[in-house]
Amino acid sequence: MVRACVLLALFVFGCTAKTSPTAPNTHTQSPARTTGGQQLFRDVTAARGIDYVHDNGATGRRYIVEIVSGGVGFIDYDGDGDYDLYFVDGRPLGEATDETAERAPGNRLYRNDGAGHFSDVTRAAGVGDTGFGMGLAVGDVDNDGDSDLYVSNFGPNVLYLNQNDGTFTVAKNAGGAPAAGVSASCTFFDYDRDGTLDLFVTSYLDFTLEKHRPCHLQSVEVYCSPAAYPAASDHLYRGSTNGFVETTQTTLADVEPGKGLGVVAGDFNGDGWPDLYVANDGTANHLLINRDEQGQRRFLDEALFLGAAFGETAKPEAGMGADFGDVDRDGDLDITVTNLEAQTTSLYLNEDGEGALESSFAYGLGAASLPYVGFGVRFLDFDADMDLDLLVANGHIIDNIAQARPGSSFEQPDQLFEQRDGKFFEVLDQKANPNLPLRSGRGLATADIDNDGDLDAVISNNGSAPTLLENVAPRRGVSIGLMLRGKPPRSNRDAYGARVSATIAGHTIVREVRSAASYLSANDPRLLISAPTGTQSVEFTIRWPSGDVERITVSPGAYHTIQEGEGVTSATPFRT
């Protein structure tokens, strides 16, 4: 037993630099995630050229927005078929910043060379917004064939329109979607299915620097909890050829303001119309069902009725990040939400669109998640065994928690849960491996950065360097990549909301195309679906946002581009 532990320790730490959790704002390498001596994810942050360090703007005044910031996302900004990386930065609040300084705060764009190596192209691309950044959303808002970028801020939000030449221009008044206030996660989706992307922006709190107040825990000054400030209404903007028009007053008329941090769009009830799940911090979560009312689309919050408003104990929890995924392979979208310590990472199993059964304990997720404060969260099939696993970025919400509550720590281990036989198992847990790297995780995004047919991940750490994790897990099956392209004007070009289903080896597989999910994050929207080794081809049924249904048959081992109405138009083999 002792020998096994030593071997594991050597394996985990032997090939990487020493971590320095006590030295924020310096770049550190973290050990890989392993199980049973088998490496699953490898920290390649520095090796792949990422030298960014998140600035949460902390100056000691402890403005609440500082500690929840740290968005990150993937965008194929140059349309070359690989995913580039965008970090959303903070800045000191209430004081001037030297914009010409070498490391002046500002968002950063790193271009991917196709093999997963990155270089900073922020200045050339013109996307280095210096507002106090929170999150981002990626989508082709004008259906012109390239990916545009929306950045949510504490303050006015920004829309960058892609010029399709490696540069962006700033849209006036954020294209009609300025939001302002404290915007957090946001998502492009087509709620009215008119072929143009709409935009939902969560609002965290009714907070300004003037409204800031000091808060204490055990006589120690700490970041306030959201209870210190009132809730603010989220924003919904309808997209059109002339930009965005806010429709919050009509579409969200019956929705009570919450303290929104996370949002994910998906067709929860299977009626073909995209719904929204909003993770609220300290107030009931929202499950906004997209209904038709006299020809108008309207969102009704049915979370309380369907069972997705609270965690296991029927009390409002600290919702942070959220994702949709068919965990139990029954053909509908289940929900996961990250929360504060002493609350579980919730898992709501979708009951045919008519209920959401809180199942964190039944799935083995509950007890393991209780000690940590979860933020970013993604369902992913990291080992190609056909079921969805779960990756969670953790980090406490109070930077000096160790002072206020001895024994607690700001930096916490991230968690990877592998699904086996209908239960989640923590692949490497802190109790068994107390030397795991501890970080202040916030945003978490997934993408196949090297186009090798598996999902890699990036985690943005509040006030410190991010963690870029390359998936090196052994694959238990083969993968099929799907890149869907909608056909405007009936579908949005990104095909956000398209639903892909198949029966593989007797299992129902359902996936939806989206970019925004997790926490302040944007993800690679391509679908990676696994099948047993030896599978020659799989037939997929695609329900496009337009409502049209199409069937295609493709083989594993490549990314297949499928153009709505035209079938498979190209295939790019996975890199080896």
Next chain:
Amino acid sequence: MLQTLGRVESFAADKARRSNPRAANLAYQRSADAFQEAQRGVGPGKLSKQSYHTWAYCLFRVQKHAEAITQLQYAFDGSPRDAMRHALRARCHNAIRQGKQAIADFTAALKFTPQDVGLLIERAEVRRRLGKGALAAAELTVAVDTLPSPHGAAHTRLLRWVFEYFLGQNDVDAAIAPLERIRKAQPNLGWLRLELGILYYRKGAFDRAVAEFEPLLDGTLSVKSYGLGRVYARLGLIARHKGEPSKAEKHFRRALELSPNEATALRGLVSSLNRNGKREEALALIPALRTAVRLEEEIRRLSRQIGRDPRNKGARAKKILSLCELHRWDEASDEVELYGQVIPDGSVVQLRSDLARRKKEAGKTP
């Protein structure tokens, strides 16, 4: 003579304490003043060791902790009574947040009385506050083995502290271990089965949880009615996970009979009714669920206040009021009695009367 006066004043304080804390406080202050006057006549350290101990105790009671520590320096005489003196000084240090000194004195006291469960737990509490809760839990776990009667109430008290510590740390496995040790010695404790059942539920071991609940359900072991309500709520959740919504509905209804308007059970009932095709009935419960969630949040907030200051009369009274609003009469009644124990100023009589009136107005028999 003045020493005698001091002892008389202390005795008066003890008598007064039983009826009126304010009068007791005054008496302790008078005793402390008397000792001070006595010392003026003879100089520092010249009174008897016991006098300094008594004086320090009076100062401790009137919350002059630093002064009490100063006087205790003259009280130690190497006798077994030094255990009490170390313990008193430890409490004084603890009150003024001198945790390390408090632990040193508790440890010194425990050298005289290593099996004093109260002292062991007090030291553990200080360790927990200093972020050394795991060490405290380990110490108490070891201490259990040294007890002369390892199957008695002291054994249970120590292990229960360990259980509650790990529960607070959200470590389900570590919380189960001390309970399993208690079970070996005392298998027939109702609260133990309730807590174990809930912990096994949290591990996702549903069949094991049901097995723990069974003696509570068949009446072999008893818990408070609202505790049994928690059991039925968990059974309802388990039935939902097993795809038995009709059974779940029955369990949630029973849970709500035992613990009215309990939010977890109400939510489960809404979900089960919806699943059983009773959508209208489920929708009709939503306002009650909203109210329950709001009031339970308020109760949790008040409980935290009470945890920080157990003598907070306002918070205790508001908590009782919130329980009344939820029609949880048994739980409210227990809270009233607890109020009476912690705040012995007679105001509990009015609370009892209010509770009876509210129950009557709500259509219950007082």
